[in-house]
Amino acid sequence: MPDFQPYAELIVHVGLNLQPGQRLFIGPLTPPAAAPLAHAVAAAAYAAGARWVDAAWDDPQLARLRVQHAPDAALDEYPAWVGAAISEYVSRGDAFLTLAGEDPDLMRGLDPARVGRAQQARTRGRRALLEAATRNQMNWVVAAHPTAAWAAKALPDLPAEQGVAELWRLIGAACRLDRPDPVGAWRAHVADLTARAGYLTARRYTALHYEAPGTNLVLGLPPGHIWRGGQLAAANGVSFTPNLPTEEVFTLPDRARAEGTVRATLPLSYGGSLIQDFVMRFAEGRVVDVRAEHGEAVLSKVIETDQGSARLGEAALVAASSPVAAAGRLFYNTLFDENAACHLALGQSYRFTLHGGEALSPEAFQAAGGNLSAAHVDFMIGSPAMDVYGVCEDGVEEPLMKQGEWTFKAGA
């Protein structure tokens, strides 16, 4: 078994920044296979003064069996206790951790319409977590756990055991765990992302313009949008870093202003299905056309989850040379692939990417450009062939990225 201690320490101290006396809830999206890392995290959490570490596991095999065999009428159900568990911990401002290690082929061979319906039900059943996280009601982290199934997909050329070890090495490198002082390296990195986000916020662009082969998209940015990156501040007063690894700066797109076409540059591993080689066309902020070589039915169900799932909730910029991208391979896991390329997200947007967004009513947040949905699905559009421009109020387009790389420095 790999040594989970360094990653566990990073999760507790840099990611969660867990406070003495805080409770930590692991789940409810974490598979039982992540138990060894979860135990290392729990030990590190108690050493940091945690009051209580609890977990609610999500069993992917039971999810597959359900899609495979449950009667049709049952597919739209989801147990209420999952939402109750989320609310219990959210209501106290307890810390949350999700350990992602999904098998990208979990749902392979199953009826995509049934896969999509079950996924919709799950998305709705867990809405309370997305709602709380996008408001930063608590310090929360998504980290990764290497599973055999994931390794088999990401490193198909290696035998099973070697694959898991190599995947773990890649995760470590992407998370700077191979540096002499990982926590120190992270503090510097987080400061750098924060400075870049601050620079972009101060520019007050009215839109982003993306250009790449197959992509020509203009994405409105509403007045008062804030770029975020690195560290966030939770409503419980804790500064935390929600993704490990993280290489992105991101902001709020205007839900009503997206025009043009965007081509995905990486496959999207979502709920055990792979969605590949897809293109979406937007008009007035809404997806009006979607084509995918693989997984189109599942992607369509994502888009149809609710009113907000056909609109964008996040725009994130990542250099094509990020340490995650430097691994030179597809991870088939959003936590990694989204930190190797510029990406957008369909669905729920983050309240904290709008000045005063946390305090607005849902209606006011939407009127200001925010998007509300039970879904939040990132997909990758960046590549070394992408240019990104910030559109100024006077219509001038300032280059932000050329050929996938930042055109400016923003020192911490």
Place this chain on the structure above:
Amino acid sequence: MPDFQPYAELIVHVGLNLQPGQRLFIGPLTPPAAAPLAHAVAAAAYAAGARWVDAAWDDPQLARLRVQHAPDAALDEYPAWVGAAISEYVSRGDAFLTLAGEDPDLMRGLDPARVGRAQQARTRGRRALLEAATRNQMNWVVAAHPTAAWAAKALPDLPAEQGVAELWRLIGAACRLDRPDPVGAWRAHVADLTARAGYLTARRYTALHYEAPGTNLVLGLPPGHIWRGGQLAAANGVSFTPNLPTEEVFTLPDRARAEGTVRATLPLSYGGSLIQDFVMRFAEGRVVDVRAEHGEAVLSKVIETDQGSARLGEAALVAASSPVAAAGRLFYNTLFDENAACHLALGQSYRFTLHGGEALSPEAFQAAGGNLSAAHVDFMIGSPAMDVYGVCEDGVEEPLMKQGEWTFKAGA
């Protein structure tokens, strides 16, 4: 990996007797290590027409870490979502399955006072399940899953992998899975237990009298007590067999009438602690003295859980030659050890062991001799040296068991 299919079929068809359209909830006492058997059960359940199979895993390592490291004030907490999950499924009459494979040494080396407090909190947090099961509100089953830690304790002379395989073989033999037609063998066995229970109920004994080395106990049986065994009828209309294996017939002791001393004949593996070589003295139904060579502090905490946990809720008779006893070894697992020997249970009694018991108010049930508690802890008192007598209304003592064996036949 062993072939879990036959046991899974037995659990679904004989144990749960799962009905088409029923939901099945696995947990919340089931460890993640039981996942392979749980998946086989889920597949068998869907083949039988299940609507939905859900699981809430209970992670023993997190429980140990909590007892080890959580601040003292947190030990009496228990998450409310576990009770919410239980109530969600109970309220609809859905089927329940617990897969037991506890490490008997899970809590070894930890402060027994802290172990006991955490166990009390857990017992109270799960009271809804015990309450529902002792009323048979739904069809429910406790079955076993062989884990490495359990095998290491029960079969210390075997190397790890062989130990699990041998434990699995022993479970199979105890569950009659080595018979040509296990389901048929079970139907005959269940009919036999039912007939024996019927005979005992018809005798209307006023008390049981136990005699064995270190044991001399008279246990009152209240008017209207019913002996049960084999099959039970749930409030949802389903006939089911709640333990696999099961070799017992059992009834309701009068909570106010236990006099004398009883010596445990087998260690009790409870919540990851071993309680060994213990003696309890009862007066007016209550434990007034308890001594244990090992685990006395944990046992004392069990007894102190609430008002009812110092009184008896179940009296069960098992022949010393039962197929489980025939394995000739201690399992360190109550599901098995209690089916190798006569046993009693401290705490909650079964409503269905009293005529009309399900319909009584808590007060009326207690007045009729029933016992109410958040705890229900079986402990083994039987051996080939035990005699048991049924006390008739006129004071005559009829032998029921001599030297651990039944003195009468009750044909199906």
